[in-house]
Amino acid sequence: ETGVTQSPTHLIKTRGQQVTLRCSSQSGHNTVSWYQQALGQGPQFIFQYYREEENGRGNFPPRFSGLQFPNYSSELNVNALELDDSALYLCASSLPGVQTNVLTFGAGSRLTVL
Amino acid sequence: QKEVEQNSGPLSVPEGAIASLNCTYSDRGSQSFFWYRQYSGKSPELIMFIYSNGDKEDGRFTAQLNKASQYVSLLIRDSQPSDSATYLCARGGNAGNMLTFGGGTRLMVKP
Numbered sequence: 001e002t003g004v005t006q007s008p009t010h011l012i013k014t015r016g017q018q019v020t021l022r023c024s025s026q027s028g029h030n031t032v033s034w035y036q037q038a039l040g041q042g043p044q045f046i047f048q049y050y051r052e053e054e055n056g057r058g059n060f061p062p063r064f065s066g067l068q069f070p071n072y073s074s075e076l077n078v079n080a081l082e083l084d085d086s087a088l089y090l091c092a093s094s095l096p097g098v099q100t101n102v103l104t105f106g107a108g109s110r111l112t113v114l
Numbered sequence: 115q116k117e118v119e120q121n122s123g124p125l126s127v128p129e130g131a132i133a134s135l136n137c138t139y140s141d142r143g144s145q146s147f148f149w150y151r152q153y154s155g156k157s158p159e160l161i162m163f164i165y166s167n168g169d170k171e172d173g174r175f176t177a178q179l180n181k182a183s184q185y186v187s188l189l190i191r192d193s194q195p196s197d198s199a200t201y202l203c204a205r206g207g208n209a210g211n212m213l214t215f216g217g218g219t220r221l222m223v224k225p
Contacts, residue, residue: 042215
């Protein structure tokens, strides 16, 4: 059974650029969530995808968008990058229903915006 | 007031002692609570979750939930240096589709 895999692990961008982060969910998990973790803080919920549809969104602007594919993998896209977008972006997969909150996290993608 | 609050620490305990980590939350309707451990530079790992008032034990870990007082705690018995990490408390969303995390408590277990 494979876990949650994310790519790339590290990347550096400049303000105004766009970035795409990718996630493959754990085998059997059809729900994917994305979290942003700034240095020294707890993760903050960005959004969740289930059956290729957005199924909940946190307090993030529309320039944060996502996709889920039929194989349950997912992408997080961030447009018009700002310095404050520098953070660890965590993808987590889970089962639907009562197990939705039992998350398995990937190793994360660390984004630095200069 | 933050939805989930934790003392950032660091909490320092000697090896073999009991470490007690606390978390308070503001939404009385919260039903589920989670404790994650995060080593420096790594992603969070689930330790345990609790839905009902009282204690839930798993090995050296005990989660305690008191809904009337709106707090959750995690006890780690026989603390080991390998337990040194940041411990994140989270509450489950009412719609079941998000976790709200506290800022985490850094635990240091000294040999």
